[in-house]
Amino acid sequence: MLDFDAERLAQFNAEITAKYEDLKAKNLNLNLTRGKPSSEQLDFGNALLSLPGENYIAADGTDCRNYGGVTGIADIRNLWAEVLGIPAENLYAGDASSLNIMFDLISWSYIFGNNDSERPWKDEEKVKWICPVPGYDRHFTITEHLGFEMITVPMTDEGPDMDAVRELAADPQVKGMWTVPVFGNPTGITFSEATCRALAEMETGAPDFRIVWDNAYAVHTLTDEFPVVYNVLDFAKEAGNPNRFWFMSSTSKITQAGAGVSFFASSKENLDWYASHANVRGIGPNKINQLAHAQFFHDAEGVRIQMRKHAGSLAPKFQRVLEILDERLSEYGVATWTKPKGGYFISLDVVDGTAARVVQLAKEAGIALTGAGSSFPLHKDPNNRNIRLAPSLPPVEELEVAMDGVATCVLLAACEKALEA
Structure with missing residues (x-):
């Protein structure tokens, strides 16, 4: 579209402006902002609400109603260790939010220093953190909250640009790095084995350097195939860096x-x-909930059975989003997007300088999108091009209307940009 002559561009602008006015006239109230499970997906876990019932004794005899047990109960630790392919003795089970644990790990390192620190991070002249982009906004919020200097590195099809990561990690002020290694947020990229090993083996300037390995989507496939979950704990141990990874799930x-x-x-x-x-x-996690989950899943195959149900709900939504993007935008060359095989998001790149305008146009038409730049530290996308799409929550019928509207906004913003040239 950017190659249109002046007459064709003016004509197209009139056409797409009319489409946008029709869109606004629908008085929509649609939301694509966060990757929340739909009600249908939440229903898949309803049996949990009646567990553990009167059967509240763990396999080792622990009365799960009582206090204690920072490690969590063996029932769920053994099960989840099998899911992840790591030894249960290297795994603690906590309460509902892994994000809380990540905040604890980083804030305790800041206040006290971690087990490899020469001093608390708060006493360092500066703390720097590596942030692959586009990335997870809640990650960046933690390091922003503590005042760290966040340095971005680009993502490739195999994970973060390792040349850039190695160069940054050599700085002793660089204390860590965010990662989402499987079906990343928002790109859907899964790190290759080579990238995983490179992160485990690389030299770092700080002895207390840590990689937050947030495997939130380790089993969140959109197909019948489950991804390989690499045991980076072993990779790091073999490389002589046993303490490198904080592995979350x-x-x-x-x-x-x-x-x-x-x-x-x-x-x-x-x-x-x-x-x-x-x-x-605290005095230990919610062991009743841990036992309920162990009883609900039974074993690792039970987790995979549950995830196939989720894939059945999510895959048609992702497919429709991709179809609409292709139908509405491909011929004009104004956007590119990822085609994930798992996870919760699609990463959309629009014409440079127009992402914020797309989000604004969508908002005025009653379609809420995640803010432009949200997948970058401080919400600052230097190219103003990236938008994270979250297809999971709305029903397909609403998703189709919303995505058709988003496509119209992308085209209108691109047209406006071309007319300015």
């Missing part, structure tokens, strides 16, 4: 989004350091 979008079980896997030394602070913060 949870059931939050598998069972009940606000009432799942979170998991933290790492080296024994890291886990002992975590426990030394967690035992001060």
Whole structure:
């Protein structure tokens, strides 16, 4: 479209403006902002609400109604260790939110220093953090909240640009890195084995450098195939960097989004350091909920059965979004988008300089989108091009209307940009 001559561009502008006015006249109230499970997906976990019933004794005899047990109960730890392919002794089970554990790990490192720190991070001249982009906004909010300098590196089809990561990690002020290694938020990219090993093996300037390995989507396939979950704990141990990874996971979008079980896997030394602070913060996690989840899943195959149900609900929505983007935008060359095989998001790149305008146009038409730049630290996308799409929550019928409207907004913003040239 950007190659249209002046007459064709003016004609197209009139056509797309008319479409946009028709869109606004519909008085829509649609929301594509957050990757929440739909009511149908939440229903898949309703059996949890009656568990564990009167059967509240864990396999080792623990009465789950009582206090204690920073590690979580063995029932769910053994099960989830099988799901992730890591030893249960390297895995703690917590409460609903892995994001809470991530905040704890980083804030405790800031206040006290972690088990490899020479001093608390708050006493460093500056703390820097590597942020692959586009990335997860809630990650960036944590490091922003603590005042870290966040340095972006681009994503490739195999994960973050490792040349850029290695160069940054050599700086002793760089203390860590955010990652979503499987079906990343928002790109859907899964790190290759080579990238996983490179992150485990690379030299770092800071002895207390940590990679937050947020495997939130480790089993969130949109197909019948489940991704390989690489045991980066072993990779790091083999490379002589056993404490490098803080490995996170949870059931939050598998069972009940606000009432799942979170998991933290790492080296024994890291886990002992975590426990030394967690035992001060509280008196153990919700073991009743952990037991309920263990009874609900039964085993790792039970998790996969549950995820196939989710795929059956999500895959048609993702397919329709991709079809509409292709039907409405492909011929004009004004946007590109990812085609994920799992996870919760599609990453849409529009004409440089127009993402914020697309979001504004959509808002005025009654379609809420995640803010432009949300997938970048401080919400600042230097190219103003990226928009995160979240297809999971609305029913397909609403999603079709919303995405057709988004496509109209993308075209109108691109047309406006071309007319300015």
